[in-house]
Every structure is written in C-alpha cells, then in structure tokens.
Amino acid sequence: MRFYLAPMEGITGYIYRNALYSCYNNIDKYFTPFIMPNRNRCFNSRELKDVLPENNRGMYTVPQILSNNAEDFVKTALELQSMGYEEVNLNLGCPSRTVVTKMRGAGFLGEQKLLEKFLDEIFDTLDLKLSVKTRIGMEDAEEFYELIEIYNKYPMEELIIHPRLQTDYYKNKPNLDVFADALSLSRNRVCYNGDIFTKKDYEAFTARFPQVETVMLGRGMLTDPDLAGHITKGTLPDKEKFREFHNILCTEYEKVMSGDRNVLFKMKELWFYMIHMFPDSAKYAKKIKKAQHLNEYRAAVDALFCDRELRMPGGNEG
Ligand SMILES: Cc1cc2nc3c(=O)[nH]c(=O)nc-3n(C[C@H](O)[C@H](O)[C@H](O)COP(=O)(O)O)c2cc1C
Secondary structure, three states, X not given: XXXXXXXXXXXXXXHHHHHHHHHOOOOOEEEEXXXXXXXXXXXXHXXXXXXXXXXXXXXXXXXXXXXXXXXXXXXXXXXXXXXXXXXXXXEEOOOOHHHHOOOOHHHHHHOHHHHHHHHHHHHHHOOOEEEEEEOOEOOXXXXXXXXXXXXXXXXXXXXXXXXXEHHHOOXXXXXXXXXXHHHHHOOOOEEEEOOOOOHHHHHXXXXXXOOOOEEEEOXXXXXXXXXHHHHHHOOOOOHHHHHHHHHHHHHHHHHHOOOHHHHHHHHHHHHHHHHHHOOOXXXXXXXXXXXXXXXXXXXXXXXXXXXXXXXXXXXXXX
C-alpha cells in the first residue's frame, strides 16, 4: 500500500510536512493545501513559501491548485513545473460555501460542461503529471456516474476520490458503494480518501477493497502522525517520537511567526486532533487551551507528556 498525506489548509503547510518527514518518513506523497491563483498572480506570499523547493527538500510534494479558470491553472502549473515539480493536483473537493459559490472546488462538479472544457484545456496544454482530487458530486451520488465519464477522457496521474457529496461536508459516512463503482468504472488509477482514522478502519477498508493500492490519510494523521507506520508495521505509539514531532513543530512555528499568539493558535488547532492520542486527558486539554503564553503552554504540554502514556486511536490492541 502507498500512503499519501491529504492536503489540509491551515495545518499541513511546509513546516508540518517537514516535521512529518523528519520524524516518521513513511508517506509516499505530500499534497500541499490548495493554492488559489487569480488573474494577477499565481501565488500569494504564504502559498509561494509553502512550495519553494528549499522548503520541500527530500519529500515528493504535490502542489494542489484550486481554480476553475484554465488559464490561471496553466500559468500556476507552469510556474510550479519551472520550480522542479513533476505533478500538480486539481482540487474538486473543497465543500466550503465561499469556495463552492464561486464554482470552485466541489462547486465545479455541478457545472459539468464547463468542467469538461476546463479539463480539455489543461490536459491539452500541460506536459506534467496531473491528478484530480474529487468528491462524488454536489447533492446526489448519481452525479458521480456522469463525472466518471468525463474523468475517463483524460490521462490522469491518478484520481483521488473522497466519496462524500459537497452537501455532506464532513458529515455522514463515505459512500463506499459509489466508491466500489468508481473502481470498476475508472480508466485512471484510483486512490481512496476518507475516514481512515485507525488501523481497524484501514483493515475494514482493505478487506472490502483489496485491489486498492493507494490511500490518502487526512484527519487520522493529524491525530496520529505515525498512522501509516502503525497500520503497516503494527508498532505501538512512541511517546518520545511524538514529543519530538511536537517540539519541532512548535520551534519551527516560533521561528517564522511573530508573537506567542500566532504560534499558540497553530498549536492549539493541532491539539484538537492530537489530544486523542492520550487517554483521560480532559484536564490537560483544558490547560493547553487556556494557555495565553508559550511558557504556560509548554508547561501544560510537559505535564501531559509526563503524566500520560500514548494510546493507539481505536485501541492499543494493534
Ligand atoms: C482542516 C481541513 C483542511 C482541508 N483542506 C483541504 C485542502 O486544502 N484541499 C483539499 O483537497 N482538501 C482539504 N481538506 C480535505 C482533506 O484533504 C480530506 O479530503 C478530508 O479530510 C477527508 O479525509 P480524512 O477523512 O482522512 O480526513 C481539508 C480537510 C480539513 C479537515
């Protein structure tokens, strides 16, 4: 099995990806959170920093672009190609209202004629690997059967499917019946994404879909950054490694962000996920959340690491 890191805006920027790579190094492709080009520019300064080659050394990084304008997409992809990237990814999954109302992300799935024209243009013009990350439709799973006909016209590097509808956001369950159809209908290689949080989830998925060779992990990795390792090797979580991962993140954010507040915001967002690695940790979570300065924050995190052992999400039984 090959494992990909899902793009997660605001979280899996280059600092996070580098920390994962240096501590665990078991991910085959690291997708960047989306870049949103416009008429005037390919990247804003944060987006540019995120894809600079010096910030992505050693990792196979795939920049993701969110756009419904073929010209903007092509311009940005060429810029990325000139930086040395071999592959870019198109976001057809973002469910957020502000994105969807502008007919981008999952919002583009509802405009199939325009989508096809867009894909025609980008596949005709570009000479680099293009992959697509898609949901199965806007409101109705039946939409997928028309979408797959469109996707089948293009030689994609791969088609990454998160089998939810735009209107699901992150609610309900991934639609595995539609995913099963996707596997038989797709001419492109398919990668699965959605709700693999534990080794058990992974085993249930592979029991049903033994033919799938690639899985993209998202929120599960925010909780357990070594999820891919635990899935494949069955090792138990390593507290010292996890602490090192945490410390690298915190130190690296401190280097590039001004003021405790911004660093704390980043770290607290992560603890929303990471806290699930520690059993019986409500009182520590509260302290971390309440910390106003980095020294208070560090004391709260130290106490948690001292007093609690890590557990495997979904159980330590492996
Ligand atoms: C905080 C957050 C930010 C996300 N940002 C992006 C993004 O920039 N691009 C994208 O394609 N998907 C984005 N996603 C969706 C994830 O890549 C992934 O498809 C989704 O979380 C389902 O996978 P999971 O169940 O393994 O988390 C985001 C998800 C979350 C929770």
